[in-house]
Amino acid sequence: xxxxxxxxxxxxxxxxxxxxxxxxxxxxxxxxxxxxxxxxxxxxxxxxxxxxxxxxxxxxxxxxxxxxxxxxxxxxxxxxxxxxxxxxxxxxxxxxxxxxxxxxxxxxxxxxxxxxxxxxxxxxxxxxxxxxxxxxxxxxxxxxxxxxxxxxxxxxxxxxxxxx
Numbered sequence: 001x002x003x004x005x006x007x008x009x010x011x012x013x014x015x016x017x018x019x020x021x022x023x024x025x026x027x028x029x030x031x032x033x034x035x036x037x038x039x040x041x042x043x044x045x046x047x048x049x050x051x052x053x054x055x056x057x058x059x060x061x062x063x064x065x066x067x068x069x070x071x072x073x074x075x076x077x078x079x080x081x082x083x084x085x086x087x088x089x090x091x092x093x094x095x096x097x098x099x100x101x102x103x104x105x106x107x108x109x110x111x112x113x114x115x116x117x118x119x120x121x122x123x124x125x126x127x128x129x130x131x132x133x134x135x136x137x138x139x140x141x142x143x144x145x146x147x148x149x150x151x152x153x154x155x156x157x158x159x160x161x162x163x164x
Contacts (some may be wrong), residue, residue, distance in 0.1 A: 011039050018062050031065055038064035116151035
C-alpha cells in the first residue's frame with residue numbers, strides 16, 4: 001500500500017493535468033477519483049512491453065476519465081428537461097402541484113395502456129398507494145405493481161427517445 005501512496009503522490013499532478021486538459025470544471029473530485037482508480041488498475045495491468053509505465057498510466061487514466069465524462073454527458077443531456085418528472089417517479093409522495101404542474105403528467109400518458117394510465121394518474125394526482133389503487137379497480141396489488149413496472153419502462157423509453 002505504501003507503494004501506491006508514493007505513486008499517488010507522483011501521479012497526482014498528471015491526473016490534475018488530464019482533468020484540466022479535458023476542460024472538466026464540475027465534479028473535479030469525482031474525476032480525480034476515477035483517475036486514481038485508473039492508476040491503481042494500470043499498476044496491475046502494466047506490462048513492460050508497453051513501454052514506460054508513466055506513458056501507459058497516462059493513456060489508461062485519460063481513457064477512463066474520458067469514458068466517465070462521456071457517461072456523465074449522456075446522462076445529463078438526456079435528463080435535464082425531465083429531472084422533475086424523474087424525481088417524481090422515484091418519490092411519488094413528494095408531489096406538489098407548484099413544483100410539478102398537473103398538465104405535465106398528461107403529456108406522458110400517451111403510449112400507456114389504460115391500466116398504466118390509471119396507475120400513473122392515481123399515484124401522482126391522488127397520492128394513492130398500490131393497495132389503494134388495487135382496491136379501487138378491484139384487482140390484486142400484484143396487478144397494480146405490474147402496471148407500474150410496465151409504465152415505468154415505457155416512460156423511461158419516452159425520455160430516452162426524446163433525448164435522441
